[in-house]
């Protein structure tokens with residue numbers, strides 16, 4: 001902590017004026033082990049001991065009161081009374097006012113000094129009685145089992161915070177409550193090709209490392225402000241044993257993640273890697289719906305336009321949700337009225353992607369969430385939609401590029417041309 005302070009330091013301690021103000025500051029004070037304070041009694045630096053720390057604390061408080069009253073401060077000054085050290089077996093060594101003593105008497109003095117440092121007479125009597133008892137009878141020992149408590153906790157991260165580092169052995173299972181995280185191929189370096197997956201609300205991670213006791217293969221970083229539910233290993237085991245849907249979802253995720261785009265379709269992955277999403281971005285599925293639009297209006301919009309998904313946006317094209325024809329039909333079959341708001345049917349806070357992100361990561365997102373269409377937003381943290389990315393378009397690019405003859409430098413110009421024609 002001291003290292004990060006913008007205060008003058010010497011040998012790892014904060015330099016202080018004789019009155020214990022941090023050198024160069026009028027209203028910041030330092031005491032104790034972390035401070036370098038000259039003792040006005042003798043002119044030596046104060047040693048890092050409790051004796052000095054306690055006195056410095058008291059005298060520093062008095063100086064602060066003096067400053068508040070507009071009075072001059074006083075330099076720290078303390079006359080050392082002596083030194084004591086217990087060496088066990090009812091024996092100690094001591095130096096009091098220049099007199100050296102050792103053995104039982106020194107031990108008794110040592111105990112008495114610390115006894116009188118305890119607050120309240122009731123506490124001193126209680127401790128003195130305990131000590132006297134232990135002189136006559138053996139210790140009453142108890143063995144406590146101190147297994148750490150398994151936990152369920154909520155964690156909050158800001159954009160850019162590392163949640164898990166590659167190589168860590170994770171003992172927890174993480175469920176995203178809100179926000180998005182980037183799954184990152186480590187070592188983390190600036191550049192978009194590092195992000196291999198984006199996970200959003202209700203997704204989870206850490207399960208493979210937790211179940212297989214393996215070090216994490218990827219790092220996980222907060223992409224937006226993110227809220228995460230963290231389950232300790234035992235809680236996760238109990239809950240997943242008892243709750244079949246969770247067990248099935250984890251098993252399914254493990255199977256799905258076992259085959260990623262990079263390993264299953266290396267050529268397709270290589271084709272998309274380092275190509276920005278912006279290259280494939282298409283126009284927004286207009287008209288955009290407002291959150292107050294009714295399911296009747298949603299139906300009419302689907303009937304009129306060929307979109308597979310509609311975006312629900314508040315002011316300034318801020319994305320609130322997306323609704324597919326399936327969502328719309330499902331809401332009606334659940335009993336929603338045609339006059340119900342679209343917010344009853346839409347998927348809130350859907351996964352989004354930014355134009356400067358890697359198309360391979362985008363393809364991985366589409367595969368993981370089985371999406372045909374991902375909203376493209378201005379940048380990672382913004383929710384302002386600027387276009388859409390369709391799986392079909394990525395597929396067309398991959399098929400055309402992979403099928404095209406390669407030039408001498410390995411690039412496939414033909415593929416880009418035929419993609420342009422397709423587009």
Ligand SMILES: Cc1cc2nc3c(=O)[nH]c(=O)nc-3n(C[C@H](O)[C@H](O)[C@H](O)COP(=O)(O)OP(=O)(O)OC[C@H]3O[C@@H](n4cnc5c(N)ncnc54)[C@H](O)[C@@H]3O)c2cc1C
Pocket residue numbers: 001031032033034048049050051052053084
């Ligand atoms: C083993 C041992 C034996 C000792 N025996 C003696 C002795 O017999 N006699 C004697 O006079 N002195 C003794 N000392 C020295 C004495 O303990 C210290 O000089 C004294 O405790 C210093 O007080 P302090 O308030 O400066 O620091 P500390 O007592 O260390 O207090 C600092 C506090 O700040 C907290 N802290 C640290 N970082 C943060 C953070 N980022 N945010 C919030 N809180 C933080 C710490 O948890 C700690 O509670 C001994 C020291 C040790 C290690």
